[in-house]
Amino acid sequence: DAKTTQPPSMDCAEGRAANLPCNHSTISGNEYVYWYRQIHSQGPQYIIHGLKNNETNEMASLIITEDRKSSTLILPHATLRDTAVYYCIVRVALGVDKLTFGKGITLSVRP
């Protein structure tokens, strides 16, 4: 079973920041938070991951609360191409721990 909960959907205006929430209240100390997204008719795509510090890359920023029970993925300037299902996943980073996907959150970016 997925260890995260996400709202089913949200939308935002093109050019604005999209803040996607995720709850992972049972996360263990050795589990990381990963985000993937899946654009229609494509396979999932890795976005970002983190342990406890905030992380930023060319695609997004990840903000993890101090107690690590929740996180937010931020797309700073959403475009129409960011319309997708976004999956928040917790997994152990060491060794092999398969990705367990939930239903994700559907982000719709409107013009």
Next chain:
Amino acid sequence: DTGVSQDPRHKITKRGQNVTFRCDPISEHNRLYWYRQTLGQGPEFLTYFQNEAQLEKSRLLSDRFSAERPKGSFSTLEIQRTEQGDSAMYLCASSFGQDNEKLFFGSGTQLSVL
């Protein structure tokens, strides 16, 4: 294109027929995963390989399903005696297999069993 390649993209078959899908991972990736995804759901793990060794299989993988990865390169997923419930998107992913691994997914094979 040096991404994960899956073939075919679409497969329509009749119930009871056997089907085989192929996945070509990114070169030098030693881990290869198979997932299945039905409409409105996230991908579900089926099995994974480390090089040519199949190291884990989900209970979702019934006896009618078999996966191979000869020589640790491409992989095949075969479904025997297909059932309508097998209709789904079958996704393949590969990775370097290091800690904090990132999985790279193909675009999947959409199977429709009539």
